[in-house]
Amino acid sequence: KAGVTQTPRYLIKTRGQQVTLSCSPISGHRSVSWYQQTPGQGLQFLFEYFSETQRNKGNFPGRFSGRQFSNSRSEMNVSTLELGDSALYLCASRKWDLAGGGYEQYFGPGTRLTVT
Amino acid sequence: DAKTTQPTSMDCAEGRAANLPCNHSTISGNEYVYWYRQIHSQGPQYIIHGLKNNETNEMASLIITEDRKSSTLILPHATLRDTAVYYCIVRVSPTQGGSEKLVFGKGTKLTVNP
Numbered sequence: 001k002a003g004v005t006q007t008p009r010y011l012i013k014t015r016g017q018q019v020t021l022s023c024s025p026i027s028g029h030r031s032v033s034w035y036q037q038t039p040g041q042g043l044q045f046l047f048e049y050f051s052e053t054q055r056n057k058g059n060f061p062g063r064f065s066g067r068q069f070s071n072s073r074s075e076m077n078v079s080t081l082e083l084g085d086s087a088l089y090l091c092a093s094r095k096w097d098l099a100g101g102g103y104e105q106y107f108g109p110g111t112r113l114t115v116t
Numbered sequence: 117d118a119k120t121t122q123p124t125s126m127d128c129a130e131g132r133a134a135n136l137p138c139n140h141s142t143i144s145g146n147e148y149v150y151w152y153r154q155i156h157s158q159g160p161q162y163i164i165h166g167l168k169n170n171e172t173n174e175m176a177s178l179i180i181t182e183d184r185k186s187s188t189l190i191l192p193h194a195t196l197r198d199t200a201v202y203y204c205i206v207r208v209s210p211t212q213g214g215s216e217k218l219v220f221g222k223g224t225k226l227t228v229n230p
Contacts, residue, residue, distance in 0.1 A: 004159070033217070033218075035218075042220055042221070042222065043160070043203075043218075043220035044220075045217045045218065045219070048217065056217050058217070090159050090160070091159075092159070092160075092218075104150075104162045104165065105160075105162060105218060106162060107159030107160045107161065108159050109158060109159050110158075110159050
């Protein structure tokens with residue numbers, strides 16, 4: 001079974017630009033979450049999507065947004081990039097089994113974003 | 117969610133058991149203990165979770181004390197590939213349709229030495 005895939009793996013952008021990152025969940029997983037990891041702040045939750053709807057959101061400015069498609073694939077967008085947005089962006093998927101269980105999250109390898 | 121306390125770093129000899137402790141003295145009755153690990157430059161990997169009974173899977177064992185205020189993750193025969201940061205997370209398991217948000221602390225940096 002293929003794992004969570006993220007594209008691109010590495011990205012370099014300049015301040016003020018915008019960026020879109022993509023995540024494909026494990027087949028059968030209906031929920032996708034996004035996390036930001038930096039040396040200073042560690043791993044921080046951005047948002048979670050299920051059924052194309054944002055279900056939960058972390059404490060990030062509105063420049064960070066996301067969406068989910070009908071096939072559960074997800075994208076996140078960061079507009080007006082700042083130097084502090086340089087980070088590893090991780091996507092995680094889980095089943096979201098309404099019958100119970102399926103709470104474990106499975107992470108992708110991440111996208112390393114560098115803002116110059 | 118209850119807060120967790122883990123040692124900053126630990127060392128273990130290859131082939132020996134690695135025992136990683138976690139304190140969660142304010143844990144509530146409906147909160148689970150989850151363990152994830154992150155090998156350098158990779159995404160975190162789910163290891164195991166439990167509520168009150170000890171749990172074992174192909175990767176590790178989880179021992180939860182009777183009062184549930186602490187737990188220990190056991191890697192029975194540590195290998196060099198087990199060198200990683202290990203995160204202990206206490207979390208209410210979401211109800212049907214509920215959202216899940218993992219709050220990661222600093223974790224324990226485990227170094228397995230040859």
